[in-house]
Amino acid sequence: MDSQKLETILDKHDRQPAALLAILQDIQEEENYLPKEDVQQVAKALSISLARVYSLATFFSSFSLEPRGKHICTVCMGTACHVRGAPKLVDHIRREFDVPETGTTKDLNLTLETVNCVGACALGPLLILDQEYHSNMTPAKLDRVLKPIKQD
Amino acid sequence: MAVQDEQKVSFQIEGRSYQGIREESLLGALRRYGYEVPSLCYHEAVSPYGACRLCLVEVQKGKRRKLTTSCNYPVLEGIEVFLDTEKVVSTRKMVLQLLLAQAPEARSVRELAEEYGVTDTPFKKDEGNACISCGLCARVCKEIVGADAIGFAGRGLGKRMVSPYDETNQACIGCAACVVVCPTDCIGLKEENGIRSIERWHRDLPMKNCKVCERPFAPTFQLNHFADQIGVEKSHFDTCPNCR
Ligand code: SF4
Ligand code: SF4
Ligand code: FES
Ligand code: FES
Numbered sequence: 001m002d003s004q005k006l007e008t009i010l011d012k013h014d015r016q017p018a019a020l021l022a023i024l025q026d027i028q029e030e031e032n033y034l035p036k037e038d039v040q041q042v043a044k045a046l047s048i049s050l051a052r053v054y055s056l057a058t059f060f061s062s063f064s065l066e067p068r069g070k071h072i073c074t075v076c077m078g079t080a081c082h083v084r085g086a087p088k089l090v091d092h093i094r095r096e097f098d099v100p101e102t103g104t105t106k107d108l109n110l111t112l113e114t115v116n117c118v119g120a121c122a123l124g125p126l127l128i129l130d131q132e133y134h135s136n137m138t139p140a141k142l143d144r145v146l147k148p149i150k151q152d
Numbered sequence: 153m154a155v156q157d158e159q160k161v162s163f164q165i166e167g168r169s170y171q172g173i174r175e176e177s178l179l180g181a182l183r184r185y186g187y188e189v190p191s192l193c194y195h196e197a198v199s200p201y202g203a204c205r206l207c208l209v210e211v212q213k214g215k216r217r218k219l220t221t222s223c224n225y226p227v228l229e230g231i232e233v234f235l236d237t238e239k240v241v242s243t244r245k246m247v248l249q250l251l252l253a254q255a256p257e258a259r260s261v262r263e264l265a266e267e268y269g270v271t272d273t274p275f276k277k278d279e280g281n282a283c284i285s286c287g288l289c290a291r292v293c294k295e296i297v298g299a300d301a302i303g304f305a306g307r308g309l310g311k312r313m314v315s316p317y318d319e320t321n322q323a324c325i326g327c328a329a330c331v332v333v334c335p336t337d338c339i340g341l342k343e344e345n346g347i348r349s350i351e352r353w354h355r356d357l358p359m360k361n362c363k364v365c366e367r368p369f370a371p372t373f374q375l376n377h378f379a380d381q382i383g384v385e386k387s388h389f390d391t392c393p394n395c396r
Contacts, residue, residue, distance in 0.1 A: 036317065049300035049323060051290070054316035058305040065317075 001031055001038050010045050017046045024057060032068040039065075069104045069111035071149050074128040078117025081124035085138075089125055090114065092139045096146065109152060161229040175226035178233065179207050182222060187235060189222060190244070190264055192251075192335035193286035198295045200224040203286040204335075205247045206264070210234040219243060241268070249273040257282035258336035282338035285311050289330035289339060297329050298381070302353060313352075321353040326371035343368070362392035369393070 009026045013019035020042070027038050034057050043053040057063050073093060077086050090112070094101065097110050104111040120126055123135035127142070134145055159174045165187060172181045180196050182189050192204040200223040207222045212232040219239055234240070248265040253275035255261055261284065265271065287304065290313065294300040301323035305314045315321035326348050331341045340351030346368045349356045359368035360375055369392035379386045 049294075049303075050316045051300055051303035051323065054305060055303035059307050 001027060001035060003041075005030065006038055006041060010042070015045055017048055020046060020048060020053065020056060024053075024063060028063055032070070033064040033066060035067075036065070067104055067108055069108050070152065071110045071130055072113065072128075073110055073130075073146075073149075074113045074115055076116070076118050076120075076124060076126040076128075077114040078121065078124075080117070080121035081126055084125045086114075086125040088139060089127060089137055089142060092142055093146070096143075096150070110149060161227060163227060163230060164232040166233070166235060172227040174228065177223055178209070178211075178225040178227050179223040181227050182209075182233070182235075189235065191223060192260065192264075192284060193288050194223040195288060195292065195333055198288070198291040201287050201291065203288075204251065204284060206244060206251075208240050208244050208247070210237050210240055244268065245270050250275060251284055253277050255282050255284045255336060255338075256280075258284060258338065260336050282336045283313055284336055285313055286335065287313065288333050288335065289313060292329050292333050293324075297325070297327055299323055299325050299327075299377075301325075302330070315353040315355075319354060321350075321355045324350060324353050324355040325374040325377045326350055326355055326357040327374050360389065362395055363390045364395035365392060367392065 006027070009023055009030075012026070013023050023042055023046075024034060024039075027034055027042075031038070039053055039057060040050060043050045057065060075081075075086055075090050075093070077090070090101065093099065093112055097105050097112070099105045099110060099112045102113050118126060118128070120133070120135070125137045127134045127137045127145070129145060129149075134141070160171050161174050162169060162171055164170070165182065165185065170181070170185055177194075177196070177200055179189060179191060179194055179200070189207050189209065191207040193201055194207060202221045202224040205221055208219060209222045209225075210217055210233070211220055211225060212234070213228070213230070222233075245268050248261070248268055248270045250273070251258070251261045252265055252270065252273040256277045257280060285304070290302045290304070293302055301321050302313065302315055305312050315324070328341050328348070328350060331339045331350065338352065340349075342349040342351060343359065346359050346361070347356050348359050348371050357371035357373050360370060360372040361368050370389075375389040376386055379388055
């Protein structure tokens with residue numbers, strides 16, 4: 001994040017150590033992840049040890065320390081979705097987008113993640129794309145859903 | 153330190169009466185009176201954290217009796233403490249099984265487990281690990297040393313004690329206090345060719361040689377830090393404690 005932007009976020013929260021969480025959230029919101037330099041800068045600006053900030057940043061699963069794509073695609077790999085063919089979906093996406101099993105494409109377009117059971121087993125296999133749920137997924141349906149993202 | 157009368161409380165251990173200080177650590181009091189209670193994550197100089205769960209006792213307070221860790225249990229008026237009850241021992245055995253799974257490489261855990269007849273664990277082992285994630289190193293680093301260089305990353309089962317980003321720790325002054333207190337000896341200290349390495353935190357610091365005996369005795373970085381802290385000239389630490 002450019003330093004001007006970070007300064008704005010810090011100022012917005014009056015550089016209060018108590019606002020650490022909110023500051024990290026703002027950075028995550030902007031960048032889709034917490035860049036290392038920003039985390040270090042925040043620690044310095046708030047006079048909190050890097051160890052504390054790092055602990056907090058790794059505690060909440062809503063933060064990511066790795067770059068994340070513009071689009072987030074989450075495939076449920078819970079038991080029910082698994083037997084209904086979720087691994088095939090994952091393979092398909094990996095082939096189409098050249099992305100590691102859980103990771104991000106080089107152009108930061110897409111991040112592929114897997115989760116265990118999101119509690120909608122009857123609708124499986126389930127895929128969540130940018131917070132939208134898609135049920136009863138098949139590779140054919142997948143192509144349709146992913147098309148706009150591929151062109152993005 | 154003089155203890156005010158109103159801070160004194162009477163309580164019982166195994167049916168015998170003792171005086172303690174209100175809200176002090178129960179484990180601290182037990183140790184003071186010579187009782188043996190196993191523990192790995194307690195140090196009287198820093199705040200208790202209740203991580204290893206070995207210091208279990210049963211405490212009766214009024215009508216209620218419960219199993220609790222003693223390091224972070226405050227001494228209160230009228231409590232009755234029981235040490236190695238059946239419940240305590242059987243729970244402690246399970247705790248030892250969990251610790252064996254968490255840190256199969258920790259010798260202190262294995263030895264303690266053996267004392268309790270626990271030689272194996274039904275839980276899945278975290279192979280190669282010796283750290284019990286007790287946080288004692290970080291508490292000492294923060295509360296005593298004041299460097300606050302290390303902390304937990306992650307949470308739950310994935311919780312790990314690391315240097316931020318698991319990289320060279322620039323905040324670590326190389327004092328090795330964490331190495332000394334670590335109950336499972338999994339931090340690692342090496343001194344070679346005038347360099348002190350705190351291995352777990354990837355910190356290598358050149359040592360200062362004593363002006364008199366010419367032997368390296370402490371990292372220059374640490375000595376400068378101390379000099380700043382207590383407000384003396386850096387030259388104050390030109391000679392080692394032995395030659396001073
Ligand atoms: S050696 Fe480093 S990490 Fe350990 S207590 Fe000292 S400053 Fe903290
Ligand atoms: S390194 Fe040692 S002191 Fe630190 S959390 Fe692990 S076991 Fe505890
Ligand atoms: S297994 Fe996928 S929703 Fe339950
Ligand atoms: S000493 Fe009490 S929980 Fe570890």
